[in-house]
Amino acid sequence: MNRIIIHWTAGGNKANATDKRHYHTIVEGDGNIVSGNHPFSANDPIRSPNDSSTYAAHTRGANTKAIGIAMAGMRGAKERPFDHGPSPITKVQVAALVAEVARLCRANGIPVTRETVLTHAEVQSTLGIAQRNKWDVMWLPGMASAGDAHKIGDHLRERIAVSLVTIERPTAPVAPVVVQKPAQSERQSWLVRILELLASLIKGKRT
Numbered sequence: 349m350n351r352i353i354i355h356w357t358a359g360g361n362k363a364n365a366t367d368k369r370h371y372h373t374i375v376e377g378d379g380n381i382v383s384g385n386h387p388f389s390a391n392d393p394i395r396s397p398n399d400s401s402t403y404a405a406h407t408r409g410a411n412t413k414a415i416g417i418a419m420a421g422m423r424g425a426k427e428r429p430f431d432h433g434p435s436p437i438t439k440v441q442v443a444a445l446v447a448e449v450a451r452l453c454r455a456n457g458i459p460v461t462r463e464t465v466l467t468h469a470e471v472q473s474t475l476g477i478a479q480r481n482k483w484d485v486m487w488l489p490g491m492a493s494a495g496d497a498h499k500i501g502d503h504l505r506e507r508i509a510v511s512l513v514t515i516e517r518p519t520a521p522v523a524p525v526v527v528q529k530p531a532q533s534e535r536q537s538w539l540v541r542i543l544e545l546l547a548s549l550i551k552g553k554r555t
Contacts, residue, residue, distance in 0.1 A: 349388050349456045352449055353407045354467045354504065355418035356484040360435045363420050371418040372404045373452075377437070379444035388415055388456075407468060409477040415452055419445055419485070427483045430493040439489045446504065450511035460509045462501065469497035 357367045361377025367384070368374065372391075374382045390403040392413050406416025419441050424433035449465065458464050462474055467485040471477055485504070486494040 349392055349413050349415050350458060350464065351410075351414040352452055352458060352465045353410065353414050353416055353471065354445065354449065354465075354485055355406060355416060356422045356437055357418045357420050358425065358484070359420060359423050361421045361438070361441075367418065367420060369401070370404060370406050371416045372406075373415070373417040373448065374420050375417070375441050375445045375448060376420045377435070377441050379440045381444065381448055382420075384416075391415070407471055407477075408479055410471055410475060415456070417445065417449060417452070422484070422487075425487075427486065427494045430487070432487065437485075437487075437489060442488060442504075446507045447511050449504075450508050450515055453508065453512055454515050460505050460512065462498070462505070465505055465508060467497060467501045467504070470501045473497070 355371065357363075357371070357374065359367060363374040363376055363382040368382070369385055371384045372386060372388055373384060376382060384404055386402075386404040391411050394403045394412050396402045403411060404416050405411055406418070407414060419437045421435045421437040421441065422433055423435040425431060425436070426433070452458070453460060453465065462470070466474055468479065468482045469484055469486045471482070472479045483494060483497070486497050486500055488495075488500060488503075
């Protein structure tokens with residue numbers, strides 16, 4: 349696999365049967381990760397392009413060697429005038445997506461660039477493949493309206509790159525400080541010295 353394309357499902361915040369047919373991975377509204385019906389290998393390569401039931405048909409004309417990952421949500425959403433509908437994607441969901449894409453990049457050796465990790469909304473302008481006015485993902489939680497596809501894509505890529513560095517260079521655990529007790533022979537030696545010192549002091553007082 350050499351590319352990851354990010355979507356939203358345009359459905360509810362839970363993965364349904366349709367979502368599982370079209371995407372390799374679905375991130376639910378609470379951040380739960382769900383696997384789709386098809387393994388990545390079904391798209392690498394696509395052996396039956398005229399039968400979409402045999403692979404994850406997530407992006408028109410750009411499914412070969414491409415992982416399709418989607419956030420479950422945005423049912424009934426409208427780009428203009430903007431309306432996120434009753435099932436908007438969530439901050440927790442976006443964070444889980446970022447972490448999962450970073451993990452997939454690491455596992456498959458995919459670099460984080462505009463051409464290799466992109467949203468569905470960026471495919472047409474970046475790869476030159478018409479996508480029938482797809483606008484996922486042009487909105488994130490906290491935004492008042494849909495924004496620029498590439499700016500949002502860059503924002504996601506920046507977060508993914510940071511997450512990828514964290515995966516590749518995990519913080520080393522701090523080793524516990526172990527205070528070693530002196531060996532038995534050392535403790536006996538100290539005791540002998542203390543007794544000798546006391547004996548000499550007593551002897552000095554007598555003389």
